[in-house]
Amino acid sequence: MYTKPSVLACQGTIGKHVRHLHDHYRLLLATFPPAQGLSQEHQWSVDYDKRSREVPMESNIDYAIEELERLQFRLERHVVSLNLDSPHKQQNGTATTTSTTAATEHDIPMPYDLLQPVTLLATxxxxxxxxxxxxxFGRELWFCSLHAVHHFAMIKVICAEFGMPLTEGFGVAPSTLKSRMSHQ
Structure with missing residues (x-):
């Protein structure tokens, strides 16, 4: 089912939607400048249009799970270092996500500061x-998250088409869930 094209979702597959939403996070995080930080010559930019296509994540569910778990680990480790209760408080520097295992290409620095400037390149x-x-950085992280919710909604349509309904809240934006809760 992971690679089966959907009639209702324009021949999309669950795998292609998973790859697409992962790519947005990957592109945002992978383009953060090296540990020495930003300079006048090296500004942080991200281009979400440079996505990978026809990669193992689209067709190999085990590989996709592994990559999503890496992303989740990295984001969870990083979010702990952010002060999300005070988004206007400046926090200078970078955080390097590392694990107790050997360093990998996934152990790259991430900004501490949600207000870290980013230049977005868009077609x-x-x-x-x-x-x-x-x-x-904060705005782009928010965009990646809501963009993922949109793709979760498409995955939900595909799953329903194939007789595998998902939970009611899957693929629904946090603001919509909040609104629904306030009207109960």
Missing amino acids: IDPTKGPVCFQST
Whole structure:
């Protein structure tokens, strides 16, 4: 079922949606500058259009689970270092996500500061070059999270099509869930 094309979701597969949402996080986190930090010559930029396609994550569920667990571990370790209760408080520096195992390419620095500037490169017109937008790490992390929820909703449609319904809240934005709770 992981690789079976959906009639209802434009021939999409669960695997392609999983790869797509993972790619957004991967591209955001992998482009953070090296441990020595940012300089005038090296600004942090992210281009979500440089996604990988036709990769093992789309077709190999075990590989996908492993990669998602790596991402989850990295994000959980990093979020602990952030002060999410005070988003306006500046926290300078970077955090390096490391485990007790040997260092890997996944052990790259991440910003402590949700307000760390990021330049977003986006394709608006396929006949022209990318357009640059100024953003922040926190805003882009939020975007990746809500973008993932959108793909969870598509995965939910595919699962329902194949007779595997998921929980009611799966694929629903946090703000929608909050609104529903306030109207109960």
